[in-house]
Amino acid sequence: MKKTIIIRYAELFLKGKNRGFFERAFEKNIEMALTGISHKLIKQCGRYLVVDFEEFEIEEILTRLKKVFGIHTMSVAYETDANMDAIFETAKIVCRQSGTFKVVSHRGDKKFPMTSVEISRELGGRLLSVYHDLKVDVHEPDFSVFVDIREGGKALVFGEFVEGANGMPVGTAGKGLLLISGGIDSPVAGYMMAKRGMNVDCLHFHSYPYTNMQAKEKVIDLAKTLAQYSCGTHLCTVSVTHIQEEIHKKCRPELMITLLRRFMFRIAERHAKRIGAQCLITGESLGQVASQTIEGITSSNSVIEELPVLRPLIGFDKNEIIDKSVKMGAYEISILPYEDCCTVFLPDFPATRPKLKDILREEAKLDVEGLIQTAFESMDKLVF
Ligand code: ATP
Ligand code: MG
Numbered sequence: 001m002k003k004t005i006i007i008r009y010a011e012l013f014l015k016g017k018n019r020g021f022f023e024r025a026f027e028k029n030i031e032m033a034l035t036g037i038s039h040k041l042i043k044q045c046g047r048y049l050v051v052d053f054e055e056f057e058i059e060e061i062l063t064r065l066k067k068v069f070g071i072h073t074m075s076v077a078y079e080t081d082a083n084m085d086a087i088f089e090t091a092k093i094v095c096r097q098s099g100t101f102k103v104v105s106h107r108g109d110k111k112f113p114m115t116s117v118e119i120s121r122e123l124g125g126r127l128l129s130v131y132h133d134l135k136v137d138v139h140e141p142d143f144s145v146f147v148d149i150r151e152g153g154k155a156l157v158f159g160e161f162v163e164g165a166n167g168m169p170v171g172t173a174g175k176g177l178l179l180i181s182g183g184i185d186s187p188v189a190g191y192m193m194a195k196r197g198m199n200v201d202c203l204h205f206h207s208y209p210y211t212n213m214q215a216k217e218k219v220i221d222l223a224k225t226l227a228q229y230s231c232g233t234h235l236c237t238v239s240v241t242h243i244q245e246e247i248h249k250k251c252r253p254e255l256m257i258t259l260l261r262r263f264m265f266r267i268a269e270r271h272a273k274r275i276g277a278q279c280l281i282t283g284e285s286l287g288q289v290a291s292q293t294i295e296g297i298t299s300s301n302s303v304i305e306e307l308p309v310l311r312p313l314i315g316f317d318k319n320e321i322i323d324k325s326v327k328m329g330a331y332e333i334s335i336l337p338y339e340d341c342c343t344v345f346l347p348d349f350p351a352t353r354p355k356l357k358d359i360l361r362e363e364a365k366l367d368v369e370g371l372i373q374t375a376f377e378s379m380d381k382l383v384f
Pocket of ligand 2: 181
């Protein structure tokens with residue numbers, strides 16, 4: 001029997017003046033997710049339908065659609081003729097044979113001769129007559145059978161709701177540049193901003209040859225994972241080896257991380273402006289490590305000239321971040337062992353409350369502009 005996938009959207013994003021803008025982004029993202037699978041997407045008032053696909057592709061379609069932000073729920077429905085005999089035959093397939101249930105009907109085609117209440121009553125009665133261990137409970141049923149009378153003489157019958165990714169369609173909330181490491185936090189930060197509709201591009205700093213190629217591969221895999229939610233992403237990689245060496249040679253060791261992070265933020269902001277990103281995104285979480293005290297955050301943030309730095313994880317516990325990492329499918333990659341550039345030349349006692357006057361004195365020993373220029377010359381770009 002022919003099947004249809006019903007897509008219901010999240011939030012109220014299709015309301016108001018921007019409706020067309022949101023719809024276009026949403027449709028484009030669904031089509032992009034289903035690239036390579038033959039199907040047709042139909043817009044209907046209040047929802048979308050995916051039709052004309054091969055039955056064996058259903059699991060793959062659902063797997064892909066679960067990563068499209070803006071989808072609230074989905075259902076795989078049987079399509080049948082809009083008459084009670086055909087609906088009953090189809091409902092028997094969807095309906096369990098025991099337990100409590102109710103029938104929920106919706107009459108999209110007002111020309112159908114019965115009201116939705118009449119459809120539910122009639123269908124419920126017929127199901128009870130064939131499955132004797134069933135009982136009706138309209139308040140707290142074990143399961144429901146849904147019937148949807150469509151225009152054009154067809155009806156959809158289904159029993160399950162599959163949870164979507166929720167959020168807003170990617171492409172409706174501007175563009176951000178994610179500072180991505182090989183750790184757990186930053187991919188989750190990118191995921192969360194994509195969930196709010198943001199296009200996310202990535203920037204990674206490495207210390208090759210102190211960090212190895214596996215470390216880079218790991219970041220590539222994380223960016224690819226994020227790309228499944230963010231409708232693709234660009235990953236730029238920049239070497240900061242020469243910066244770390246300079247700091248190591250000339251500055252107080254306990255300020256290594258603080259000074260390096262200030263370089264990262266400067267490079268990131270300039271890169272963001274070049275690619276048209278409107279903000280930076282980091283995976284910082286307050287107090288998690290030495291550089292993430294409020295003083296540490298202040299000292300790196302103070303080199304930023306214009307763009308906001310979004311820190312979607314700032315108030316989350318590690319466990320909460322790990323849950324999200326598992327959910328997005330990044331955790332297994334993030335926990336692979338690797339060396340972050342921050343761990344190279346790591347001091348024994350990093351300053352947890354760096355003072356701006358100390359930082360500026362140490363930084364004055366460095367050719368900040370020259371080091372930034374050299375970093376940009378090392379930039380590589382990958383597209384996913
Ligand atoms: P993560 O789990 O994302 O690595 P973390 O808890 O290890 O974060 P830090 O190493 O202090 O914390 O980094 C804080 C944030 O700075 C990261 O979430 C990321 O946004 C950015 N960052 C750290 N290292 C790098 C890097 N090598 N390249 C790009 N961004 C980085
Ligand atoms: Mg890290």
